[in-house]
Amino acid sequence: MHELLVLVLASVLTLYLGIRYWRALLWSASRQRLSEASRELGEWIDGPHGEKSLAVVCALLRVCPKLERGSDRKLVAVSVYDRLLGVIEKLWPQRGGERNPWIAAERRACAYFAAIMLDQRITRTSQWYAGQVTNSSS
Amino acid sequence: MLGPFDFVVWLAGFLAEVFVLAWAVRDRTMLRYRSLLVYVAALAVDEVLSFVILRRYGFTSNEYVYYYYYSEAVLTLLMFVAIMGLCSRMFREQQRSGVLRVFTLVVLAVVVLYAAAVTAVKHQLLATRFAGEFNESLYFTGMILTYALWVMLLRRRDPRLRLVLVISAFGIYFGGQTMTYTLRALFPAATSLHYLLALMGAWLPLSLAYSFYKVSEEARVPLEQLAGVW
Secondary structure, rough: HHHHHHHHHHHHHHHHHHHHHHHHHHHHHHOOOOOHHHHHHHHHHHHOOOOHHHHHHHHHHHHHHOOOOOOOOOHHHHHHHHHHHHHHHHHHHHHHOOOOHHHHHHHHHHHHHHHHHHHHHHHHHHHHHHHHHHHHOO | OOOHHHHHHHHHHHHHHHHHHHHHOHHHHHHHHHHHEEEHHHHHHHHHHHHHHHHOOOOOHHHHHHHHHHHHHHHHHHHHHHHHHEEEEHHHHHHHHHHHHHHHHOOOOOOOOHHHHHHHHHHOOOOHOOOOOOHHHHHHHHHHHHHHHHHHHOOOOOOOOHHHHHHHHHHHHHHHHHHHHHHHHOOOOOOOOOHHHHHHHHHHHHHHHHHHHHOOOEOOOOOOHHHHOO
């Protein structure tokens, strides 16, 4: 019985701190400023239906040339979190059809995170392209 | 017997510890976390020593089992000292009242002294079932203390992000270890639990490496961003 109580308490506290850790990470990653190229996207995410914009940002990421190897593990994790939030929102809808402000803010942070990845990819691709043009002209 | 998974996780943890120490040489702001750096250095030394003992005597040898539990107890003591360092730093920053400050530090000091005394007096029992129970109690105490530290941190409107990440990482580590030890006590035959133990061992150095490398000392996180759930 004692062991079971300890297990339950440890599980609850670990989950609680795990959520806080994840939120702090997500917040710190989504605080970077976007460059001119994707600033409009950032404004759109901050707009009235910005919480549903992750899918669009992911679609843009797919069409943007990717120079680095490997999979987008961070993006996969954020997408899973966004979907989880979407499911929670559907399961427990707010009264009067209003959106849950916390879920909306979290989903916006997810979209913003993806926008930063897109921004970095555009910057890297532009730099690479500029390098190619300089090499061919010299 | 240790498999490739254990070695990969072990190596990842060791490299993260070395990285944290190397980064401390470059980033002078990390010297504010002196006690934490001492703990990370002890972890790195322990990884090397345990690897040497493992290679020389084997995984099932008495030497390795004895070393494992003894070093685990000493490292947990050092971890409590690191938490004391974090605590006193937070109190200094928040300019807390002297009574609360002394009370918290005394509680931590009692835990450290108790654990040190048990380790010294009952060291011959540290390779037995007692070691598991002793470590479980220490981890449980650590978990409660870290949670209390977290609550104190939340009383500040804009806590430092690095401190938030470090304290949460410690809390998750203590909680995870408590869960693993309790599950081992409940299901002694479950061999797969050692994967969880290995992962928890690598979690702390990896999360510390991330916090020190990616997050600047000045970064702050608004309270509502952290406390908006449940």
